Amino acid sequence: MSFQSPMTMMDFFRKSEGIWFIQRAVHHFDSVTDESGESNLIVDVIEAQDPRIVEICQSQGVDPSKAAGGAQFSWQSNTKEFTYNSDYAAILVDVPNADQGLTGQLLRDRGYVENRPVVGRYGFADDGVLTIDNEYDKNQGQERCWFLSEDFRVRVSSARLANGINLIAYCSERRFVTQDDLAKMVTANTAKLRAE
Numbered sequence: 001m002s003f004q005s006p007m008t009m010m011d012f013f014r015k016s017e018g019i020w021f022i023q024r025a026v027h028h029f030d031s032v033t034d035e036s037g038e039s040n041l042i043v044d045v046i047e048a049q050d051p052r053i054v055e056i057c058q059s060q061g062v063d064p065s066k067a068a069g070g071a072q073f074s075w076q077s078n079t080k081e082f083t084y085n086s087d088y089a090a091i092l093v094d095v096p097n098a099d100q101g102l103t104g105q106l107l108r109d110r111g112y113v114e115n116r117p118v119v120g121r122y123g124f125a126d127d128g129v130l131t132i133d134n135e136y137d138k139n140q141g142q143e144r145c146w147f148l149s150e151d152f153r154v155r156v157s158s159a160r161l162a163n164g165i166n167l168i169a170y171c172s173e174r175r176f177v178t179q180d181d182l183a184k185m186v187t188a189n190t191a192k193l194r195a196e
Contacts, residue, residue, distance in 0.1 A: 003147070003149055003150060005127070005128025005146065005147055006124075006128065006130075006147065007100075007101070007102060007124050007128060008068075008094075008096065008100070008101030008102070008124070009068070009094040009096065009101065009104060009106065009122060009130075010045075010068050010069050010094055010096075010101070011101075012130060012145075013043070013045050013069070013070070013071040013092075013094070014045055015147065015150070016043045016071065016153075017043050017044065017045050017071070018042075018043060018175055018176065019040055019041070019042050019043075019175070019176035019178070020040065020041040020042075020043070020153075020173040020174065020175055020176060021038070021040060021173070021174050021175075021176050022038065022039050022040065022041055022171050022172070022173050023038055023171065023172050023173075024036055024037055024038070024039065024169060024170070024171045025169065025170045025171075026167060026168075026169045027167060027168050027169075028166065028167045029164070029166060029167065029168075030166055035169075039075055039076065039077060040075070040076050040077070040176065041073060041074070041075055041173065042073070042074040042075075042076070043071055043072070043073055043074075044071060044072045044074075045069065045070075045071050046069055046070040046071055046072060046091065047069050048064075048067050048068055048069045048070075050069075050070070052070075052072075052091055053067050053069065053070050053091075053093050054067075056070075056091060056093050056107050056109050056117075057093060057095075057107065059109075059117065060107050060117060060119055062093075062095055062105070062107060062119075066095050067093050067094060067095050067107075068094045068095070068096050068101070069093075069094055070091055070092050070093040070094055070107075071091070071092055072089060072090070072091050072092075073089065073090050073091075073092065074088060074089040075088045075089070076088060089110070090108055090109060090110040091108070091109045091110075092106055092107065092108050093106070093107040093108075094106065095107060102123060102124045103121070103122065103123040103124070104121075104122055105119055105120065105121060105122075106119070106120045106121070106122045106132055106134075107119055107120075108120065108134070116136070118134050118135075118136060120132050120133055120134035120135075120141075121133050127146075128146055128147065129144055129145075129146040130144065130145045130146065131143070131144050132144075132145075138161065138162060139159060139160065139161055139166075140159070140160045141157065141158070141159050141160070142157065142158050142160075143155065143156070143157040144156050144157070150175070151174060151175035152172070152173070152174050152175070153172075153173045154170075154171070154172055154173070155169075155170075155171040155173060156168070156169070156170050156171075157169045157171075
């Protein structure tokens with residue numbers, strides 16, 4: 001079966017669910033700070049009826065019935081056991097437009113350029129590339145993300161201040177295979193060999 005790029009935000013969230021190993025390169029135009037490195041990203045899908053979705057919609061003046069659902073994104077150092085820390089997490093809520101979900105609003109309880117709630121816009125191109133634009137009081141952020149396969153995706157982001165681009169980041173993200181995943185693969189392949 002050939003790979004299909006997600007073309008709605010909820011499909012994107014569902015395809016992203018799990019743990020991802022991230023290799024990140026960051027270039028700051030106004031300092032020598034280097035935030036390049038490796039980390040893990042944990043994505044959990046949240047259904048539309050979840051109280052967190054309702055709370056975020058209401059706090060940002062959006063009718064919760066328009067939300068299709070959302071996802072919680074949590075970041076951690078890849079050298080540590082995962083423990084949830086709200087300082088390194090965000091919940092995103094999908095509010096699709098009436099165009100088969102190709103565009104819409106993305107509500108965030110915590111922005112990635114400024115640490116505050118933000119309402120952004122998203123859109124999927126014909127080739128499956130997702131673009132997210134967020135505007136804050138003084139800054140703008142843009143993120144583009146696309147899947148190359150079920151288990152590998154690429155993300156490019158930029159932050160712009162009033163006087164120009166401040167930073168650009170490139171991330172390659174590979175799905176983390178757990179011991180349970182490996183055990184399931186072995187079981188499936190063993191059953192397949194026995195059936196032949």
